[in-house]
Structure formats: structure tokens, C-alpha cells
Ligand code: FES
């Protein structure tokens with residue numbers, strides 16, 4: 001059984017036929033062929049699959065594809081297709097990227113945060129990073145990248 | 153003329169991050185090939201037993217299942233080449249650990265493959281599992297490896313141990329234990345194999361060691377090396393976890409592609425990765441020091457046992473490194489070390505950043521504090537009295553060269569952390585929060601050492617293109633540590649080409665000769681030197697052209713990073729691009745291959761004496777903690793971690809290595825607690841196995857000391873592993889200083905701390 005869903009993906013209206021048990025992560029990666037969103041655990045534990053749904057950062061591995069129906073979804077590919085965003089630039093400048101597998105998830109969390117508040121406090125930044133795992137960097141440079149944008 | 157460096161030593165930005173920050177970098181699971189099938193592994197659900205039958209009939213009927221293969225379908229040899237060659241690709245008639253691969257399903261999508269794997273029914277005759285190293289070493293235990301369950305043992309004998317202890321005024325001894333550690337790289341293991349028209353196979357995947365994978369595929373398929381191509385894809389972290397077992401994954405996927413004649417993808421779920429992939433060995437260490445009243449340690453005895461799990465894989469050399477470093481970074485005249493890697497019916501253990509040293513360091517750096525207390529000498533002073541310095545001798549009687557900045561590392565770390573002040577500060581009796589400081593120091597033999605000297609080599613290929621851009625191939629892999637950036641800096645410096653012009657290509661076994669594994673903090677040194685060799689050859693030809701353009705027949709040519717000039721006329725400069733253009737029309741060869749082999753090393757298996765490594769790095773870490781003695785919760789406030797690495801080619805990347813390593817070590821000390829019951833991992837997820845999050849992060853102050861190694865590129869030694877070795881023990885020592893509770897076990901969870909408190 002397949003269900004037809006329709007939603008806005010990175011600014012474009014899209015239709016998909018999906019199985020009821022398909023996750024949004026699977027839909028994004030396998031059907032929409034957008035592989036910037038990463039599969040790190042599939043259980044909501046790492047944050048690598050974070051996307052923005054109706055303005056909120058969510059873990060796409062925990063959401064069923066059918067739940068996306070009628071929503072507005074942004075993935076890393078839709079953040080700023082032409083130029084790097086301030087946050088992306090700050091990630092590079094601050095050395096916040098090593099293996100990079102966690103990076104899209106952190107960027108999405110950050111973009112959602114900065115859409116809501118231009119000058120988030122340290123605690124708000126920490127809150128938005130928490131629950132995102134990075135095994136390489138030790139988090140400090142990621143935090144610094146957020147801070148850099150918050151200061152601007 | 154001031155001969156300074158243009159780009160080496162500068163914190164230039166990494167050259168592989170734009171694609172990562174955009175999400176366009178392709179990791180293995182991001183690739184697709186036409187007609188691609190999906191594999192899934194059927195694994196043992198018991199820890200030890202005989203396989204009576206494998207029933208695939210129900211699974212095979214599932215719509216979308218293409219086929220199911222077992223050991224008997226393997227055309228070549230059923231083991232992947234790794235030291236003792238004992239780990240089968242697929243179990244034949246017995247299984248030795250929960251999670252051991254038995255069969256492979258191949259289907260039209262991953263979901264179906266996974267479902268089918270659940271419907272492969274295996275009948276076992278269960279056998280008593282050997283779960284404990286001490287039991288494994290007993291005469292009456294079941295034998296799962298050889299006649300004694302010993303995968304490997306070593307002995308190191310220096311001086312006269314009995315005499316040494318006789319001379320000692322004070323003797324301390326204790327037993328320390330450490331748990332597993334899971335790499336927890338964010339990208340799970342995975343590979344894709346694509347059959348080639350000539351009957352060969354190309355394998356893409358996440359890995360540290362393409363040449364190991366190359367050998368593994370040749371083995372399982374029984375085809376020649378020149379029909380196999382292995383390409384490393386952008387890799388989401390390794391930390392040692394992608395050293396040995398990717399050979400297994402690659403063998404599996406190559407087999408599926410070979411037998412189905414279709415591209416096949418095999419990517420692990422996180423749970424599978426937890427169950428199946430190698431871990432840091434649990435360690436058991438009995439250690440004893442004897443010292444004179446003045447603090448001089450005169451004897452050290454260690455019995456070091458690693459729980460190797462069901463197959464040897466890398467245990468022999470993990471154990472070797474741990475053994476060589478087991479008495480700590482001290483000059484001790486009388487030493488006896490006996491070490492064992494023991495087989496048990498649990499997940500095989502392999503490489504993890506630090507490679508057998510963090511376990512041993514926990515023992516020797518805890519005991520040295522215990523000794524200091526007994527001698528009433530400060531822990532710092534005791535270390536200063538005994539630590540290695542130029543010309544002193546290690547346990548293997550290896551002479552330390554003058555590339556030894558140990559003293560400076562220690563003094564900087566002590567100064568920056570205010571260690572002595574915090575150490576001697578008394579905590580308020582009534583307060584439930586106690587503050588403390590702890591110190592740990594270590595040395596680290598760079599590279600594979602005498603344990604792996606025959607594969608300690610590296611190749612490189614370098615070519616300047618028509619437009620002046622440069623491409624480089626190396627055999628070491630980028631795992632996130634930044635080696636491509638470092639290599640680009642080295643090439644740029646030697647060639648006089650702008651750094652932005654240099655690109656390191658994806659490692660591919662068809663591009664460079666077998667360069668050994670990407671482990672042991674060896675990439676900067678080995679690949680760095682190979683690239684240096686290639687770049688120097690090309691630079692010589694460029695220099696000849698520059699001199700010609702200056703109408704000179706000889707002289708020294710300099711570069712400022714984009715232009716060349718000569719000393720007699722430094723005002724006049726010729727741009728790099730102009731010279732390259734001239735070289736092209738003059739048909740000068742602007743490509744070269746480079747090669748480097750490590751200095752000779754040795755190890756006598758009878759006595760354990762010899763030049764174990766060609767160079768050592770030195771480190772010291774101070775941790776400042778706050779402990780809540782009601783809850784047992786430890787908060788690490790600050791870590792100062794210093795490392796003598798010879799030369800920082802890119803200081804910012806070096807600091808990043810230190811920060812990342814420190815945090816892994818913090819997790820090792822406090823939260824990362826893998827729980828096994830009957831050999832089965834009970835918490836195979838990030839919800840159950842807790843790696844540090846952004847909430848656990850202390851202030852970290854990295855310290856870099858540069859005591860150059862004459863054979864290193866620009867004096868560099870290596871860094872990757874050193875930051876993982878000392879912080880955990882510094883934290884344990886800090887907890888003791890804060891509370892008086894001495895942990896003999898890592899991780900020291902709140903439960904363990906409260907237990908220690910109750911015992912007191
Ligand atoms: S993949 Fe969704 S949280 Fe890890």
C-alpha cells in the first residue's frame with residue numbers, strides 16, 4: 001500500500017508515493033535523492049539526520065514520511081544553494097568540521113535557531129547543540145562557530 | 153637571507169570542508185549504482201556453539217530476495233589476512249561470539265535483505281562460553297584458541313628485577329582494570345562492490361586501510377591483486393575502528409557482487425556496528441614499583457592482560473604497543489613485563505586510538521601517584537625524578553634521542569593548569585562538592601615500530617598540471633583528522649606552489665603502492681615524507697628552469713609561496729605560474745613518485761630488548777574536576793593537555809586533534825560503559841552507551857611543544873593518538889585528590905564512586 005503525500009521540499013512542491021512505515025529520512029535520501037542529510041543511528045540518538053520542518057529542527061529518522069504531508073521541509077541542500085551561510089562560513093573558520101558526518105545536522109539545528117532568534121544566548125546555543133553527537137571535534141569549535149554568528 | 157617557511161606551520165583552513173559543510177561530500181551510503189542490490193549479514197545469536205544446520209528456505213522465498221550465501225560459496229580462502237589469519241569471513245561449523253557473521257543475504261533493497269536475514273534459521277549445539285580472561289587462562293577451561301587460549305604473549309626483561317626490588321626502600325603494587333571502549337564514529341561501517349567487465353571488482357567504502365581491504369578481497373575471491381581496485385570514500389571517523397574489520401565488510405560485499413554480478417551495497421545499522429565491529433580491549437593490569445627513599449624508581453614489574461575476544465585480528469600488535477609502554481614514561485633500570493592477549497567468546501577487539509596504551513597508562517599513572525603519597529613526595533616531583541629525557545633508556549633499553557621535549561611539555565602544562573595550587577588546596581569538610589587536580593604523563597612510539605616494521609613504508613605520486621594546480625595521491629586516508637590539508641601544506645612549501653592550488657585525491661589502491669595502514673599517528677610522518685620526496689624531485693627541475701630564466705647556471709632558488717627569486721637579486725621575482733608555463737613548453741616532467749620507509753627498528757622476542765620505535769612523542773595532562781560526593785557525579789572543569797609532536801605543520805589542526813582526543817578520553821574515564829552479559833552487548837546504542845555530549849565539555853587548553861625529529865617532515869613526529877592516552881588517568885587522579893577515593897577501574901561511573909565512598 002502506498003500513500004500519496006505532498007509537501008514543500010527546499011522551496012519546491014513535491015509529490016511522493018510512500019509506504020506507511022517509511023521514515024522521512026529514508027524518503028529524503030532514497031526517494032528525493034538528497035544525501036546531505038545523514039543516517040547516523042536511525043533511533044533519534046545522534047542528530048545527524050536533523051532537518052527543518054515548519055521552522056523547527058527535527059530528527060527525520062523519527063518522523064514518518066506521511067507526517068510530512070502538507071509541511072514545509074528544508075534540508076541542508078536547501079539552506080542556501082548559492083552561497084555559504086554565515087554559519088557555514090563560521091564552521092569552516094572555527095575548525096568545527098573534522099570528518100564532517102555530524103556537520104549537516106548541526107548546521108540545520110543552527111539555521112533553525114538563528115531563524116528564531118538572531119542573537120541567541122550561550123544557553124540557547126547549548127540547548128540547540130545538545131543531543132547532537134560529534135565524536136571528532138570535542139564540540140568547542142562548533143559552539144564557537146555558533147557564537148561567532150550570534151555576535152554578528 | 154632569512155629562510156622562513158611560507159605555509160608549513162601556518163593554521164591554513166582545511167581544504168576538504170566546503171563539501172562537508174554543504175552536505176555534498178559523499179560518504180559510502182550516499183553512493184548508488186545502476187541495478188544495485190543490498191546485502192545484510194546473518195549473525196550468530198549465541199556466544200559459543202556448533203552450527204548444526206542453516207535453513208535458508210523461508211528467507212529465500214521472500215519477494216525481492218536474490219540469494220543467500222554461506223561459507224561454502226566462498227571461492228577463495230575463508231579468512232581475512234590479519235596477523236594470525238584466524239577470523240573467518242563467514243562461520244563454517246562453529247561460532248565464537250554473539251554477532252559473528254554466518255551468512256549473507258542479498259536483495260533488491262535493504263529492508264527486504266534485513267527481513268530475510270531474520271528468517272534464516274540456524275540450529276546450534278550450544279557450548280560453554282569462555283567469558284572471563286582468568287578463566288580462559290586456566291587449564292580446565294574450554295579452549296577456543298590453540299591449546300591455551302593465548303592469542304599472543306610477550307616478555308620484556310631489563311636488568312635484574314629481584315635485585316631491583318631488593319634495593320627498593322618502598323614498594324607499591326596494585327591491580328587495575330578497564331572496560332571496553334566503542335569507537336562511536338558517527339558514520340557506521342559500509343562498502344559497495346561493483347563488478348568489472350574483466351571479472352575484477354572495485355570496492356568503495358569507509359575505511360582506514362585500503363591496502364588491508366585489497367588483500368582481503370584477493371583472499372575471499374581468489375583473484376589477482378591487479379583485478380581489484382579499492383577506493384576510500386569520504387570517511388565519517390575511524391579512531392582505529394575502521395582498521396581491521398572493514399576487511400570483513402569488504403570481503404562480504406565483494407563476494408555478493410562477484411556471485412550476483414551486480415553492484416551491491418552493504419551498510420551497517422548502528423546496532424550491528426555495535427555488535428560486530430572491534431572495540432578497545434578491556435585491560436587487566438597488575439603493577440608494582442619499587443623506589444628509593446629519594447624517589448628514584450629502581451624496579452617495575454607488570455603483568456598485563458588484554459581481553460582479545462573471539463579472534464586475534466590486531467590483538468598481537470595492540471598488546472605489543474601496550475607492553476613496550478607498560479611501565480610508563482620512566483627511566484627504570486630493572487624491569488619485568490609479561491603480557492598476554494587472551495581469547496574469549498566475545499566480540500573481537502582491535503585498534504582504538506591509543507592502541508593498548510590507555511589501559512596500561514591508567515595503571516602506571518595511578519600507581520605513581522600512590523607511590524608519591526607513600527614516599528611523601530609530590531606527584532609532580534616524583535615524575536620529574538624518573539621521567540625519560542634525552543639519552544635515558546626505556547623498558548626495551550631503547551635510547552631516547554634528543555627529540556624529547558618532555559620537560560617542557562610538563563612544565564607548561566603544570567604552569568597553565570595551576571596544578572600544584574589546586575592539588576594542595578584543602579576541600580571544605582562540610583561541602584558536598586569537592587575540587588581536585590590530577591596529572592598523568594606518557595610517551596608514545598610513533599609509527600608501527602618493530603611490531604610492524606615490514607609494512608612501515610609509504611608512497612606518493614605528485615603532478616603539477618598545465619595550469620599550475622597540483623594533484624597528489626597518497627596511500628594514507630583522510631578520516632577527519634586533516635591529513636589532506638597537512639600533505640597539501642608540505643607539498644606547497646616544497647614546490648613553491650600556492651597552497652590553494654594543491655589537491656589530494658581520494659586514496660585508491662591503483663594510484664600508489666601499498667603504503668601500509670592509516671594508524672599509529674604515522675600519516676604525517678610517512679606520507680608526509682613520501683610527498684616531500686616527490687615534491688623535492690619536481691622542485692629541482694623547477695629550480696633549473698628558474699635559474700635559466702635568470703640566466704644563471706647555478707645558485708639557490710627561493711620561493712615566497714607564489715614567486716621564485718634568487719639571493720643575488722631578491723628584488724626580481726618570477727611568478728610560479730610563469731615558471732610552470734615555461735616548464736610545459738620545454739617539456740619538463742613535472743611529476744614524480746615519492747617513497748619513504750621508516751628508520752630501522754628491532755625487538756628481541758626472548759628479552760624484549762631493542763629499538764622498539766624510531767621516535768617518541770611525549771605528553772602530559774592535568775585535569776581539574778569537581779565531584780559531588782552525594783551523587784557520585786564528576787564534572788570535569790578544565791583539561792590542559794600538552795604534547796611534544798616535533799613540529800606542528802598546522803597548529804590549529806593539531807589543537808583540534810588534542811581537543812577531540814581529550815574528549816574521547818574523558819568519555820573513557822567517566823561515561824562510556826559497555827555492558828555485556830553472557831558475551832552479549834546489552835547496550836548497543838547511543839542511548840545506552842554514552843559518549844560525551846556538548847554538555848560534558850570542560851575548558852580545554854591544548855599545548856604544543858616542538859622538539860624536532862630529524863627524520864620527520866619539517867621535524868614532525870605524529871599526534872593522532874597521544875591525546876587519548878593521558879586525560880582519563882589525569883581525571884582519575886583528580887578524583888582521588890578531590891575525594892580520597894582511588895578508583896582501580898575505568899570508567900569510574902557514579903555508582904563506582906559511591907561504592908568507593910561506602911567502602912571508605
Ligand atoms: S539518524 Fe536520526 S538521530 Fe541519528
Ligand code: FES
Nearest residue numbers: 099102134135136
Ligand atoms: S566531525 Fe566527525 S562526528 Fe563531528
